[in-house]
Amino acid sequence: MVLALLLGLGAGVLFGVIPAIRYDVWRAEPDEPTETPDAVQQTPTPEATATPEPTPTPEIAPATAEEWVERYMTTMSVQEKLGQLMMFGFSGTSEVQNPFREIWSNYAVGNAILYGPNIKSSNSDGGFGQAKSLTERIASSVNNNIPPLIGIDVEGGSVVRFRWNPQPVSARSLGRRRDVDFAKEQFQTIGAKLVSVGINLDLAPVLDVSENPMDTFLETRIISEDATIAAGIGSAIIEGLHAGGCLSSAKHFPGHGGxxxxxxxxxxxxxxxxxALQSYDLVPFVSAIESGVDAIMVSHVLYPALDSTDIATMSKPIMTDLLRVQMGFEGLILSDDFRMDGLTTRYEVGDAAVRFILAGGDIIICGAVSEKQQAIAEALGAAAADGRLTQERLDESVKRVLLKKLSLGTWDIEGAVAARTVPAS
Structure with missing residues (x-):
């Protein structure tokens, strides 16, 4: 029976065992002695009685999504767990080809991201049919026991990947309309369409705010210069995607608009x-967390007031102390793309991957550069082997990822557990 209770990791701003079942085992008592008539009383030897077999303690089936995930995790190898922390891109439009396919197989890569070159938007159907075939191939290229998260950027306006009819309006246009119902409806349509072709994570909304949006590289991707409007429209986008059955990821925390x-x-x-960050840049993210956003993407930007040394994707003060503890976010923390110069000009990619996870991140995104993907996978494996990445820290992120996948309702985790009764080596 497919698990009925499917939980997401709802977020809200926070401040500040199965009991052992006792089985009593019945044991037979010897018969009472009987008198022997006309003779000296003798105590008869009682008939031998067999010692009953102890009643086996039944295995208790998990009752919650969290318990099912914990049960499944006991069957996973370290490499399989590490693979859940990777979301990699690839070149091509029909399947995952080498060298990417080999890397994904060797390192049990668990998630994929699609970019514009992966979608044949010039096709008569806007690329949706081709995308559906592609996502089916992707699913066969990752851990078959666990469905992948497959992400894409569909923000509206110029960042839509497919050819839509009608074309989704830009975030800037949504902000000017100030119509939360329209924003929700647009992204409910987007979410449902993405899910229909096998894509389950939209890397939207953009929640960066700027007093002069057109002076930033984001331009019309910014909802509004008014943080309150950005918060309201952003929450409507999240609600719309959820109504369409799709996960959402707000970006680029803690704000790229400055x-x-x-x-x-x-x-x-x-x-x-x-x-200044709290009263302006963080406002839309607070609203997104209250609206149950599934993931938050962190930027390759330096914020000296929060961390004078490291960019946000390397920063424990930003990802753990601020986002997790102070803001109470319980969902997935994603990196921005590890191909970007905002990271690679300051850090070696493999070392950065380890630092991102140790600082509190959950999933590393890296587009179609096989050398970088290889470096990320090898570095994570080395960190797990030498103890820098502890099992406790690894399991924290893996559990979050698997719970989010389970919330989608497409993973028969009961069947997956049954199929893996022996822990992986």
Whole structure:
């Protein structure tokens, strides 16, 4: 029976065993002695009685999604767990080809991301039929016991990947309309369409805010210069995607709008005080968490008021202390793409992958550069082997990822557990 209770990791702003079942085993008592008539009383030897077999303690089936995930995790190898922390891209439009296929197989890569070159948007159907075939091939290229998260950027406006009819309006247009119902309806349609072709994670909404959006590289991808409007429309986008059955990921935490530099090319610096960030840049993210956003993507940007040393994707003060503890976010923390110069000009990719996880991140995104994917996978494996990445820390992220996958309702985890009765080596 497919698990009925499917849980997501709902987020809200926070402040601040199965009991052992006792089985009593019945044991036979010897018969009472009987008198022998006209003779000296003798105590007869009682008939031998067999000692009953102890009643076996039945295995108790997990009752919650969390218990099912924990049960499944006991069957996973370290490499299978590490693979759940990777979301990799690839080149091609029909299948995952080498060298990517070999890397994904060798390192049990558990998730995929699609970019524009993966979608034949010029097709008569806008690329949706081709995408459906592609996602089916992707599923066969990852751990077959666990369905992959397959992500894509569909934000509206210029970032839509497919050819839509009608074309989704941009985030900027949604902000100007100030119509939360329209925003929700647009993204419910988007979410349902993505799910219909096998894509279950939309890397939207963009929740960066700027007083001069058109002076930033994000331009019309920014909802509004008003943080309150951005928060309202952003929450409507999240609700719409959920109504369409699709996961959502807000970005680029803790806010990319305070700089006109592009983290694809350089390492930007947002030189704002903590108070300024809290009263402006973080406002839409607080709203997104309250609206149950599934994931938050962290930027390759330096915020000296929060961490004077490291960019957000390497920063425990930002990802753990601020996002997890102070803001109470319980969902997935994603990196921005590890191909970007905002990261690679300051850090070696393999070392950065380990640092991202140790600082509190859950899933590393890396597009179609096989050398970088190889470096990420090898570095994570080495960190797990030498103890820098502890099993406890690894399991924290793996559990979050698997719970989110289970919430989609497409994973028969009961069957998966039954099929893996012996722990993987």
């Amino acid at each position: 700089t006109n530099e592009d983290s694809h090319a350089v390492t930007p610096v947002v030189d704002k005080s903590l108070e």
